[in-house]
Amino acid sequence: MKATPKVEELTPYQGKNRCFGEYKCPKCQRKWMSGNSWANMGQECIQCNINVYPHKQSPLEKPDGLDVSDETKEHPQHLCEKCKALGHCCRRRRFQ
Template sequence: MANRRQILRYNLTPYQGNKRVFGEFDCHNCDNAWSSAFSYADTWQMCEVCNMEIYPHRQYPLLRGKNNSKKPHQSHLCGKCQELGHNCSKYK
């Protein structure tokens, strides 16, 4: 029988490494979908439509030199930014 003090931890995302990856998100509450180059293991992003915390359903390695996004990182919706206490786009 397992120790009662043992905390069970489930993987909340497909990727379980410690690097930043590309993630695809689908909000099951309002059907909003988005992608982000700031996705991390077991870290949510908030849906900007209904404010639900959503974990990515797919994650891929970043392709270096393919950052064509002109949209600034929305740190107020990012679980990693909330965890760090600052914008994770500056996180190394």
């Protein structure tokens, strides 16, 4: 029996769905939130151009607080590691 290589857990959330993430750039201390956060995927700091992983993630379904995704707000795909990996906007779900 072959052992499956363990994927390095870079984010608190390890599920398959999109979630709400909170980010803080270690270089410039800039903070942002995103409703397009994924397991083991980061977003680029717009000031420093470095990939930043979320320090906190929670489900999008949370009815209270800020943990809601605003689908009308434009998602900066050029800063999103998931979008770059998919080759299209990560909001557009594709099932294999």
